[in-house]
Amino acid sequence: MPKTLSLDDVANEMRDRQNNPSSKASAQTVWDPNLGTFVQLAPGEKLSPGQAPLNTLATEPYFSNQMAETKPSDSFLYIDGEELKGFIASGVKQATGIAYEWEDENVIHLHFSPIRHSFGKVHTVSFAIAGAAHDSAADIKVDIHGETEVKVNGAEVSIIPSKDNIYKRAKGLLEIGTLADKRVLIIGLGSGGAPIAVEFAKAGIGHFVLADFDRVELHNLSRHICTINDLGRLKTDAVADAILGKNPYAEVIKYPIDVNRHLDLLDSEIAKADVVMVCTDNNTSRYKISELLVKNRTVGIFGRAVTRAEGGDVFIYRPGQACYFCLLGTDWFNPEDEEITNFESAKRSGQIPAYVSLEDAEAFVQVGLSSDIEPISNMMVKLALVELSRGTESGINSLEDELKQNYFMWANRRERQYERWGAFTNTDRMPTIMKWYGVDIAHNTHCNLCGNEAELTVETESTRLIHEKMGEFANIKAPEIGLDSFK
Secondary structure (H helix, E strand, O other): OEEEEEEHHHHHHHHHHHOOOOOOOOOOOEEEEOOOOOEOOOOOOOOOOOOOEEEHHHHHOOHHHHHHOOOOOOOEEEEOHHHHHHHHHHHHOOOOEEEEEOOOEEEEEEEEEOOOOOOOOOEEEEEEEEEOOOOOOEEEEEEEEEOEEEEEEOEEEOHHHOOOOHHHHEEEOOOOHHHHOOOOEEEEOOOHHHHHHHHHHHHOOOOOEEEEOOOOOOOOOOOOOOOOOOOOEEEHHHHHHHHHHOOOOOOEEEEEOOOHHHHHHHHHHHHHHEEEEEEEOOOOHHHHHHHHHHHHEEEEEEEEEHHHHHHEEEEEEOOOOOOOHHHHOOOOOOOOOOOOHHHHHHHHHHHOOOOHHHHHHHHOOOOOOOHHHHHHHHHHHHHHHHHHHHOOOOOOOOOOOOOOOOOEEEEEOOOOHHHOOOOOOOOOOOOOOOOOOEOOOOOOOOOOOEEEEOOOOOOOOOHHHHHHHHHHHHHHOOOOHHHHHHH
């Protein structure tokens, strides 16, 4: 039987490895998913199926692989805590309840009594052309007089608009016919990507591709568009429903995958997209997506919130201009200033080492308010709509001249890197909170990705070296700046 290890044992081993990188351990430490703990193998002992070495856990997205490979037969079960407490307190030993299952998703919510849901009671309906006989057993009898006149017991029935008319109020401001033909790829459906998807649906965009392998969890609800009834669902399924709730005529393709493990598919979808929205929560995916954007000459928009959403930034890649790697080589951007929103996600990205316990990791996890993230999402939507409407007659054409820059900064509060920014009422010529500032990031002709001599492929040694060394040359802080720095 292998020796089990405590988290303190694992932490001490990792510290020894960092302090003495050339030393070799006599025994191998591995994670055993069947036991749910770390174990120590004897020298020469082989790994069992599912076991992973400690160095793999600390450096690779091992836990995300485990989540992504959940068997289709597995069910995700939830029960209402208040209902549960009430049943236990009642003294009753048995009760018959009801379970609601999301169709074909293996997600089940258990309740002691029926809940109110979106459609309430279910009735039988008889539809008949006016004058024809109805099914007498039906609860509701609908008389159809034509495409524009439907009645129930003499009362008018409101007709949901056709595809051509559902967004007619936006005509003049947006070219709805053009947007209906556009295809957007949204990578990451958290508190930033999910509302972007819904805003695109409201704007009349017709084709969506969604990529995210995560499920809706309890900690998401305070900042996410999903509701408590979506707990356990794949975010791709839940957000697809939100899109179709706004635009029932949209086409939605769903990929519940880790894009870092499916680069061929990612390459294909980026090539077909008109705009790619990069809403992921880790730098590894951003670097790989950036490579494919340059390769396929596709517009890409990156957005992120920094620690506790005290601020954030948005970068847009336009083919032929500066890429995301060009931004990393400037004094404007620090890839380490990243908001850590939950324990498991940060473990997968490497922001929190895999051996750190849930209790110890609480100091790492610092989330901001949903209202602090919304300005960043809204700017990403605005930039995307401008790009998708470029060359058409629309009410937002003027923004093509207004939003020429490719990097935009926003501060919600004067904290940390924004502490020297001016107050909202500041009259001096310096940046203040609650206002957007745009900067022109120049194309770096020596960039390893998009420079004059770069090979535009994700397989080059140069791009692999960038992945390994990125933190060394991009670990910078936002500079002290005056308003004259902005254009």
